[in-house]
Each structure stands twice: as structure tokens, then as C-alpha cells.
Amino acid sequence: MRSSRPPTMNDVAAAAGVGLKTVSRYVNGATNINQELSERIGAAIEALGYRHNLAAASIRPGRSSKVIGLIISDLANPYYSVLARSVERVCTEHGYLLMSASSEEDADRHRLLVDRLVAQRVDGLVVVPPRQATTAWATSTIVHVPMVLVDRPTGPLESVDVHTVLADNAGGATRATAAMLAAGARRVAFLGDSLELYTMRERLAGYHRALTEADLGGATGTGPIEPIVSDGAHSVEDAAAVVAGFLASGEVDAVFAANNRAAIGAMEAFATAGRRLPLVGFDDFEAAPLVTPAVSVVAQDVALMGRVAAETLLALIADEAGPPMTHTLDVRLELRGSER
Amino acid sequence: MRSSRPPTMNDVAAAAGVGLKTVSRYVNGATNINQELSERIGAAIEALGYRHNLAAASIRPGRSSKVIGLIISDLANPYYSVLARSVERVCTEHGYLLMSASSEEDADRHRLLVDRLVAQRVDGLVVVPPRQATTAWATSTIVHVPMVLVDRPTGPLESVDVHTVLADNAGGATRATAAMLAAGARRVAFLGDSLELYTMRERLAGYHRALTEADLGGATGTGPIEPIVSDGAHSVEDAAAVVAGFLASGEVDAVFAANNRAAIGAMEAFATAGRRLPLVGFDDFEAAPLVTPAVSVVAQDVALMGRVAAETLLALIADEAGPPMTHTLDVRLELRGSER
């Protein structure tokens, strides 16, 4: 009847008049227990309000915490919340719980989170590396915790030997740009965020490739297509300002918006100016199909990305994953009208 | 040099040639340690790759896990991901980690999650009760884990003595409806999801109240305003179908869309029909300000809700919270044009 401290397995054993071991077996769902003892134990647990202490159980060697950790930039960002949900789903299917934490793209905070999660003895980690990451954070702190990277690699791809799940950023950008060229555009501008971001560098490379291929295809009678590149779309407002400049200059006849904010900013600039240019965005967003004309986008299967990452991690934990590799997922070009 | 099992505090003590206790003090940041011993310990930790085991530390009585649990419907839903992010932020500020889990509105799954989280010995729980919850889940399983409810109460408000954080659903609905009445609408329809949901019942009550007050205000010369109520907006498609019916009937001259999906469905129906009705939604959404006319909404401060819930929980854990009460947060009516 002690009310201050939660009841322990010992309390249950005493109350039921059985050995500690038997209670342990009962709680862990052992199959062969004397019917009568079993009932006494059940009654004692009920009466005392006993709850199994997994934290205590997990410190024994060989026993794991059955918790995995997830580090993303910002849980409130729809992209990452869908990713987190997908990872959570796989965890649930395998009896794991998820601890998720937002790094805010800050390398120091990221390192702190890794340390804390490792101290908490998670069984593994799914990680979106922070923007400014060098390979140091991984090599210095991770050591022996199974880990999978998602959305971006850490530093130069080959520098860390770890499973990595990425979208085909370059391929998507190539197809988006090519769609506008095919519709007749000649001066397609690239509008992206900081090229510090791996995904931006990849999308820019894809854009360049589309221009080059159009040249090689002989679609141009008047010399090579000149790239027009802006990396100033850090926010919707910034993006709108850049696009307003495009419109005023008369030098641009289509826009490849390399992320959500760029696409929304472009839409705002079009609305303000009262005229629009062909537009394709990267990453789908809620408003895209609702506006007129509906916005074409390159859509990633974020949920699949989360699933592949989580399943790879679980395989790693079970020691059944193959050698470290990069898993590149296809993207989908959703043509809805705005590309022309 | 054992590589199979992670190094323990004992290993560090042995390597550094000091007592276990001293290593413990070092790891826990104790202030007074002999300079030389301190350095030896630091070197040993580095050399062995030792990492503090918080799980083991937390099983001592009085020591807590510094983890809190969050149960929501679906982490991928923007409403709940913003809530989760806000709770996470408060946790971080206070040195806590967050375990979040999605109940999918399923009462059984919800109970499982509570059990698992309690077994994991979280220090407290922020919970969105599942839709079909009776008070049973709370009274039977929670017992002595600090808990705060958010977004909705469990069953009849007075039945469980627990801190609860809610938005002013009824007040927001009244103001939304009144705005359309003030703009001249007479036959405002309520379009919501299942009335099983607490928030829907509250919003419906607020809607009714606005009609009643308009009657009492004498704004009507032709007898009382008749309510028109649909609870069929379970999905965007369903909502669109209902609104198409409204348009065809000619009996409705404005729509109060009691959630996001209802509002988006209404927009789709308007687009299909080529004509629109005055519209106000509940809960802001990304596309709302981007379409023409921009959609007016009742906006909840979801981040504030998460913050208040988390801070209340932390106060509860510190035994500094007052008696259980309901915290009702104001909502904001964003008039953007679609209300007329």
C-alpha cells in the first residue's frame, strides 16, 4: 500500500506470494506458468497498479531499448513531418518507439542531440545531416550506433561509409526544366535557395544538364541556351522579389522554382504583376493544384523515403543490411498546366 | 580494448586509475574534482569512446528519465506536427527529450501507446484523447503519470480531473458565422465532420449561437433564421459533394466550413460550378491566402497551445501546477475577402 513510490516487481511477488522470477516471466508473456500462480500474479498487479519498467529491463546486456531516434531540421515543416510519420509507422510495425528531435539546421545543436540520443541508448538513428555539417560530426560522435542518413549525405558522398536515402534531385530538375523547354521556353531561370544545401546543388546540376541536352538536341538555332541562376529564394518574400525582377527585365521566359518557397513566391509575384511565366516547382505543396493555372511540380515520395530509411536502419540493427550504399528514389513530374 | 560491448563507467575508472564514484561525478559535471584526476578521466573517456548511459542512471529512485511522451492523431497532419514541434521546443528548453506517437484516432492503439510510454518511464504525457474515448482509458491506465490533455477533453469535461488545453472553438465559430450574417447572408450552412468529434460539436454550438443572436438582434424581419447543418465533410471529396448540393438547391447563400477539408472541398465545388458563395473556414491552411478571393478563416494558435500544454505538464512534474483546470485559448478571425 505504499503510495509514494511506484510498485516494483518485488512488491508484486510479495503480494502474490511467488518468486520474483515468476513475476518476471508473467510480465514478459512466458508461456508456461502454473494457472493458479498466474492468476494470483495478475490480481496482485491489478491491485498494486504495477507497471513494467522497460528502462530498468533494458540495461541488461543484450536487451535493447526498442527506441529509435530521428533527427530532422524542423518537425513543423510538412516535408519532415511526413518523413517522421513514415519512420514512426515502420517503428510501430516492429515494436519500436520513436524519439524525434529538430536540429534547426544547427550543427552544434545537432551534435548535442546525437549525444543525448546515444546517451538515452536508442537502438539506432535516422538522421538528416545539418546543412553546415562536415563529416566530423558523424565520425567523431557516432562510432557504434547504427545510423542511416536521409534527404542529404554528409559532406562529400564518399567520405562516410553509411547507408543514405536520397531523392533523385538532379533527375527531377532536369525533367522539370526540359518540360518548359519542350513547351517552347528558351530562357528558363533557376530560382533556388542557398547552394550550401546539397539538394540545391543537385537541382542546379539537373537544370544545367537540361539546358545542355537541349543544345545538343539541336533544338536551338541561335546558339547555346544561357543559364540564368538565382540562389536568393531563402523565403517567399525573397523569391517574389527575384521573380519580380525577372518579369521587369524581360530576359526570362520561364521559371524553375527549386523549392516550395520559390514556387509560392513566384506565384505571388505573378499575381502582383498581373502576368505570369511558365513555372515548375520542386516539391509538391497543398496549394499547387488549387490555384489557376494549377502549378506543375516535381514531387518526391517523402513517405517512401522515410520507410526505406527506417527499414534499412532496422536491417542494420538486425545485422542484416548489406554494405553501406546510397539509395536513390525516383521523383515524379506532375504536369498540371503551369509549365506552359 | 573490448570491442564487442560498449565501455562502462567501470572501464573508464579502471583505465584512469580512479574510483568509480569520481568518474560518475566527472560525467555528471560535478564542480570539485582534482585537476589531474579530471584530466586522466577525460583522456580515458576519449580513448575508450565511453558514452554515459542515461537509461541506467534513470532507474535510481528520484532520478527521472527526462523524457516526455506525446500522443497525437497523426504526426503528418500539419495541425499536429506544429503542435508537436511546439511541445518539443519547450521540452528542449528544459532538458527533456520527446517521444511522439500517432494514435490514428484509434482507442485501442491509444491505450497501447499510453502503456508503452508509461512502461518506458516517461516523466509525463501530453495527450490528444482519441475520438471514441470514454473516460475509461484515462482513469484505468494513467494513474500516477502526470498528464495534460490538449485539443479536446476526455468525455464529459468534468469527469476527469486533469489539466486540459483547448481552443475557443465555439467562440470562433460564432464569429465566423456572424461575419457572414453581417455581410448580408441569411441562409448560412454549417459544413462539418462527424459530430463524434468534440471540436465539431463545439463549432456547431457556436454556429447556432450566432444564428440565435442575429435573431435576437432583430436583424431579421422575416422570422428566425433556420440552421442548415451537414456533418458529412469527412474528406475533401465528401465536402465538395455536399457543397455542390448546396449550390444546386439554391437554399444556401453562405457556407461556414468547420475544418480545412470542408473549406478546400467548398473551393473545389465552387470552381467546378463556376460560381461561389461567401465562405469562412475553421483552421488556417497554406492555400487560403493564395487563392482568389483569399479564404477567410478562424485561425488557432496551435504553437501556443502546444507551449501552454507542455509548460503546464512541466509545472505538474515539478509539483508546481495549480489545481486541474481547462485552459481555453483565443482564436483569431482572419477576414480576407471570401466572407462576402
Add this chain to the structure above:
DNA sequence: CTGAAAGCGCTTACAG
């Protein structure tokens, strides 16, 4: 300021 002992709640071989 530091160490040896006892104990947190639980599980794992080891005997019965």
C-alpha cells in the same frame, strides 16, 4: 576531495 559498499528494478544462467 575521494573510495568501497549497497541498492535501483529487472533478467539471466544455475539449481531444484
Add this chain to the structure above:
DNA sequence: CTGAAAGCGCTTACAG
């Protein structure tokens, strides 16, 4: 099928 003992990694009084 069941129990008493030892031990998981750590911290807390207790002595020095």
C-alpha cells in the same frame, strides 16, 4: 515449472 543468487550500469548515502 519455479526460486535464490548474481549482475546489468549507474548513483547515493557513508566513511575516510
